[in-house]
Amino acid sequence: MASIKDVAALAGVSVATVSRVLNAHPGVRPGTRTKVLHAVSELGYRPNGVARSLRTHQTRTLGLVIGDVLNPFFTELARSVEDAARSRGYSVIIGNADEQPALQDHHVRTLLDRRIDGLLVSPTDGDVGALRDAVETGIPVVFVDRWLHGVDVPVVRADGRRAVHRLVAHLHALGHRRLAIITGPAATSTSTERVGAFREALRAFGLALPAEYVAQGDFQTASGRQAAAAFLDLPEPPEVVFATDNLMALGVMEELRSRGLRVPRDMALAAFDDIPWFLHTDPPLTAIAQPTADLGHSAVQVLTDLAEGRGAGSVTLSARLTARRSCGEDEGSRR
Amino acid sequence: MASIKDVAALAGVSVATVSRVLNAHPGVRPGTRTKVLHAVSELGYRPNGVARSLRTHQTRTLGLVIGDVLNPFFTELARSVEDAARSRGYSVIIGNADEQPALQDHHVRTLLDRRIDGLLVSPTDGDVGALRDAVETGIPVVFVDRWLHGVDVPVVRADGRRAVHRLVAHLHALGHRRLAIITGPAATSTSTERVGAFREALRAFGLALPAEYVAQGDFQTASGRQAAAAFLDLPEPPEVVFATDNLMALGVMEELRSRGLRVPRDMALAAFDDIPWFLHTDPPLTAIAQPTADLGHSAVQVLTDLAEGRGAGSVTLSARLTARRSCGEDEGSRR
DNA sequence: GCGACGCGTGGAAACGATTACATCGCCTTA
DNA sequence: TAAGGCGATGTAATCGTTTCCACGCGTCGC
Numbered sequence: 258m259a260s261i262k263d264v265a266a267l268a269g270v271s272v273a274t275v276s277r278v279l280n281a282h283p284g285v286r287p288g289t290r291t292k293v294l295h296a297v298s299e300l301g302y303r304p305n306g307v308a309r310s311l312r313t314h315q316t317r318t319l320g321l322v323i324g325d326v327l328n329p330f331f332t333e334l335a336r337s338v339e340d341a342a343r344s345r346g347y348s349v350i351i352g353n354a355d356e357q358p359a360l361q362d363h364h365v366r367t368l369l370d371r372r373i374d375g376l377l378v379s380p381t382d383g384d385v386g387a388l389r390d391a392v393e394t395g396i397p398v399v400f401v402d403r404w405l406h407g408v409d410v411p412v413v414r415a416d417g418r419r420a421v422h423r424l425v426a427h428l429h430a431l432g433h434r435r436l437a438i439i440t441g442p443a444a445t446s447t448s449t450e451r452v453g454a455f456r457e458a459l460r461a462f463g464l465a466l467p468a469e470y471v472a473q474g475d476f477q478t479a480s481g482r483q484a485a486a487a488f489l490d491l492p493e494p495p496e497v498v499f500a501t502d503n504l505m506a507l508g509v510m511e512e513l514r515s516r517g518l519r520v521p522r523d524m525a526l527a528a529f530d531d532i533p534w535f536l537h538t539d540p541p542l543t544a545i546a547q548p549t550a551d552l553g554h555s556a557v558q559v560l561t562d563l564a565e566g567r568g569a570g571s572v573t574l575s576a577r578l579t580a581r582r583s584c585g586e587d588e589g590s591r592r
Numbered sequence: 593m594a595s596i597k598d599v600a601a602l603a604g605v606s607v608a609t610v611s612r613v614l615n616a617h618p619g620v621r622p623g624t625r626t627k628v629l630h631a632v633s634e635l636g637y638r639p640n641g642v643a644r645s646l647r648t649h650q651t652r653t654l655g656l657v658i659g660d661v662l663n664p665f666f667t668e669l670a671r672s673v674e675d676a677a678r679s680r681g682y683s684v685i686i687g688n689a690d691e692q693p694a695l696q697d698h699h700v701r702t703l704l705d706r707r708i709d710g711l712l713v714s715p716t717d718g719d720v721g722a723l724r725d726a727v728e729t730g731i732p733v734v735f736v737d738r739w740l741h742g743v744d745v746p747v748v749r750a751d752g753r754r755a756v757h758r759l760v761a762h763l764h765a766l767g768h769r770r771l772a773i774i775t776g777p778a779a780t781s782t783s784t785e786r787v788g789a790f791r792e793a794l795r796a797f798g799l800a801l802p803a804e805y806v807a808q809g810d811f812q813t814a815s816g817r818q819a820a821a822a823f824l825d826l827p828e829p830p831e832v833v834f835a836t837d838n839l840m841a842l843g844v845m846e847e848l849r850s851r852g853l854r855v856p857r858d859m860a861l862a863a864f865d866d867i868p869w870f871l872h873t874d875p876p877l878t879a880i881a882q883p884t885a886d887l888g889h890s891a892v893q894v895l896t897d898l899a900e901g902r903g904a905g906s907v908t909l910s911a912r913l914t915a916r917r918s919c920g921e922d923e924g925s926r927r
Numbered sequence: 928g929c930g931a932c933g934c935g936t937g938g939a940a941a942c943g944a945t946t947a948c949a950t951c952g953c954c955t956t957a
Numbered sequence: 958t959a960a961g962g963c964g965a966t967g968t969a970a971t972c973g974t975t976t977c978c979a980c981g982c983g984t985c986g987c
Contacts, residue, residue: 258729260943271967276945286965301725306705307645308943311972316642318706326671329664336661339688348702350685353674367683370641371653390636394593478868510872533813537845539874595973606937611975621935643973646942 259300268296279304310372319560320368322352322361322378324403324476328504329532330549331379334402337553338377345561347374356442356475358383365391375564377556379403382444397563401556402547404446411563413556413572415547417447417529418454420576424527424545425458427578428497431585433525437470437495439484439505445476451501451529470495474505481508489516489524497525497584503532506542525584529576541581548574594635603631614639645707654895655703657687657696657713659738659811663839664867665884666714669737672888673712680896682709691777691810693718700726710899712891714738717779732898736891737882738781746898748891748907750882752782752864753789755911759862759880760793762913763832766920768860772805772830774819774840780811786836786864805830809840816843824851824859832860832919838867841877860919864911876916883909 265272270289277285278293285293296302310316319342323331335351342349350373352364358381365387368376375397380388385405392398392410404412428436438455441448452471459466469491472484481500485508488494500506506528513520520526520540528535531546555572562569596614600607605624612620613628620628631637645651654677658666670686677684685708687699693716700722703711710732715723720740727733727745739747763771773790776783787806794801804826807819816835820843823829835841841863848855855861855875863870866881890907897904 261945262943272944273946273968274966277966280945282946284965289965303701303705305646305707305943307642307651307707308972309945310642311640311646311974312943312945314972326674327667332661332667336688339661339686343698348685348706350683351674353671363678366638370638371683372640372642507868507872514872533842534869534873537842537849537873538869539872539876597973607974608937608939608976609935612936615975617976619935624935640973643942644975646944646972647974647976649942 258305259302260305261302263300264293264296264302267299268292314372315374316372317347318371318373319347319349319557319564320352320364320371320373320376320378321349322354322364322368322376322380324354324356324379324381325504326351326353328476328502328530329534330402330503330530330547333532333549334379334553337550338401338557341554341557342561345557347557347561349377354381356381356477358385362387369394369396375399375560377401377560380405380408380445382442397560399556399560399563401552402447406446411559411569411571413552413559413574414447415552415574415576417451417545417547417576418457420545420578421451421454421529422458422461423578424499424543425455425462427543427580428525428527428584429462429464431525433496433584434464435470435493435495436464436466436497436499437472437488438466438499439472439474439481439501439509441474441476441501441505443473447529448476448501455499474501474508476502476504478504478508478511481505482512483508485509485512485524489513489518494524497521497527500526500528503528503530503535503544506544510538520583521585527584531579535581538583540583542583543581544579545576546579547576593640594637595640596637598635599628599631599637602634603627649707650709651707652682653706653708654682654684654892654899655687655699655706655708655711655713656684657689657699657703657711657715659689659691659714659716660839661686661688663811663837663865664869665737665838665865665882668867668884669714669888672885673736673892676889676892677896680892682892682896684712689716691716691812693720697722704729704731710734710895712736712895715740715743715780717777732895734891734895734898736887740781746894746904746906748887748894748909749782750887750909750911752786752880752882752911753792755880755913756786756789756864757793757796758913759834759878760790760797762878762915763860763862763919764797764799766860768831768919769799770805770828770830771799771801771832771834772807772823773801773834774807774809774816774836774844776809776811776836776840778808782864783811783836790834809836809843811837811839813839813843813846816840817847818843820844820847820859824848824853829859832856832862835861835863838863838865838870838879841879845873855918856920862919866914870916873918875918877918878916879914880911881914882911 261272265275278290339349354361361381379402398410400412440452474480527543529545531544535542559569596607600610613625689696696716714737733745735747775787809815862878864880866879870877894904
């Protein structure tokens, strides 16, 4: 593969001059310029990004470490992050942590080794060694969606408290009184926020949240299914289950279906995170929708601001409730 | 950030020695070795991957360019690719082409500039300038799922012909005679294969495929919806629609729902690509499932074999039919 | 007792770019 | 006419590694 030296030789100039025309530096005579350009296209020359990065100390690459790519929420987040990054001239390397701290650590570490310009992470619970190291090395880090206590970096997220409150009101209005929740891993911020808001809202409506109505999940399908099974085996099963993410809601549906039960007749269901498929499930699922694309864009905004030396702070957007039929009949929602 | 020089200085050895212990070269005295290791952990030193890549001419990075990350098939593919790559010590950079040749070109170009060790692509139709350049530069390229005529690289894919034939047999057995299809972009190989197999199977059953029963889509939701609308507006609409990917099937469901029609009563529906959500749609969707994870693993296998100088050829796996209720009642599938 | 050999280590040249600094005409100006 | 300045270009250092080669020294065989 041709290098800058080959171009210089062919154009009959020095490498410095080639570099100058390639980087649009002023003060290159038009004639020289075209000579160089000719040589470039003649050789099909493309600058070696690795060499450039070594010299300039920037890779124009952002890292994104997420809990689970297969979760449509994260997929969409990743997509919007990539879009925003590209429009600013950055590439992004996605690390899929699969909700495992060890894998998250691995990804953060490799990204750091690659000297990315900034790191976007939706942290999983647990050991955060690499993450803390990252912050300490001074590389820009921004949390998106989830965050970690004690790690002081900007957070871009959607506040779900109000939407959860609306959801509970909706459920209450439909006559439900026994509400259960499936949480995420204990230490993920989103999970604690959602559970907290749920508990608070229940209290506001004078409802109890017995311990057996709180199941701990891990944001994955299987755990939703197990939680549903446990609820169903209770002497007095809940009337509604609120799954704090979409995959666990899917798990609940799987369990209900396998027992021949129907939503919402036998058990109502609502989820955090709205996705296109929820419109077409049987029945369409009531969900709390996050402004996912905005989340991704803002996160990149904040991160690149940091990476390019402009200051930047946290951003909080808000989520909203989309009521469908999975919690029971509302006015006119059935056609 | 500490460099190898700092480590060398602290350990009182030369950089060459440090490099040797870091790369597990033989012939370093145990004492020296521990001195170096001490210095490394003292400084929290991590080798600079960029410099290393420049020197060794390998980045331990693979590129993956796909049609659409939001398509669950590709999401799963990306995930399995990443898994397989990681287990072999590679990272992967995903480029989302959004089914646009120009974007695909952009990604291929940037990946090449980053000097990735190998490129996995599920090519979109159209201009393939960058792709051809890539092949010409000699960098290992492997097609996965889709491929391009006239570009001679290994292809890892699932053969859907047999499964499509089974699907048609299934539909025929259920009494359907007016079958329609929604294709992908004309020049994607998967689309032509699927359409070809469909047409052939119809012929085998003595059924016609009138031109108005063939709608051209682009593998995205909206086009599925438009196609469904066109079919429904026909004087004699088809009894079944076969969408050649899952997002277009979603579009068909959207259109039917918006018109107050039901599957399969008013129109039956089958899709290529099976995904977890299809179990829970209303009704569960009949689909042709690809061995997605195997596809990803094989693709990485082939690509790394190429990248590491071992020869490698194409791989063809096969897809299979998963019949559910969206095409009408079968024996015992309704509980 | 001396050359050959091997082992552990260091010095320095790459890799391919960017960029500070030097150089060299040539034009302007006093 | 000579000095100064400026615009265009070249030279070389540098980024942080890996790796080839050389070197010093102890051991072995003759």
